[in-house]
């Protein structure tokens with residue numbers, strides 16, 4: 131741990147103790163976790179086909195259902211997503227907090243199925259999906275919910291005779307991510323979006339012909355303070371924590387702050403977030 135990180139963590143822990151002990155505690159526990167923010171991001175790249183101009187993609191991530199986020203809230207989220215009229219829906223991992231302790235029933239499937247997008251619904255594994263023996267359970271649930279898994283593979287998203295490539299890699303922490311395999315069907319000049327649960331994987335992705343990486347995992351830190359920022363983020367979300375990163379002129383990373391919480395049931399200055407991307411053809 132370097133000096134800056136040490137100071138940040140020590141100061142951060144002190145502020146957490148003082149700050150979250152009063153009314154702020156109530157706010158961080160009971161108010162902010164329920165305030166959904168929709169972040170709108172236009173995506174411009176020269177190789178976006180004209181047919182996809184204004185094509186709308188919704189990304190949601192890290193619902194962590196079961197840990198201070200229940201199915202009633204998840205149903206509200208599905209209604210909100212449908213109201214945004216997405217063409218494509220992407221889920222970037224961590225459906226429930228602890229798959230082996232979760233009471234699975236048909237309701238979660240019904241909610242997943244209720245989400246509508248003409249060009250499909252896709253998802254990738256997060257570390258919590260593989261953890262707690264969840265690999266097969268979560269896969270079956272998502273499949274029943276009509277979400278297609280992208281585990282080191284890609285699909286063409288086709289519209290009016292043109293397409294772009296949507297790829298996804300397996301979870302970086304607990305899976306076997308293989309970007310070469312994920313991109314093996316990619317053609318030269320394809321506009322390509324990659325789903326990777328862990329944002330810091332972007333340092334590898336940036337060397338590949340991928341224009342956009344969409345990630346989650348960080349939860350934006352969950353608890354953030356003015357001038358300090360986040361106090362803690364998990365491994366592989368230490369460098370890229372929240373928002374948009376133009377890593378070079380042809381590659382942009384977006385990190386979604388997630389919906390639920392994990393470890394601690396708080397959010398402070400870090401609202402649950404839906405991303406609404408709109409492709410812009412030039």
Ligand SMILES: [Fe+2]
Nearest residue numbers: 192224347392
């Ligand atoms: Fe997560």
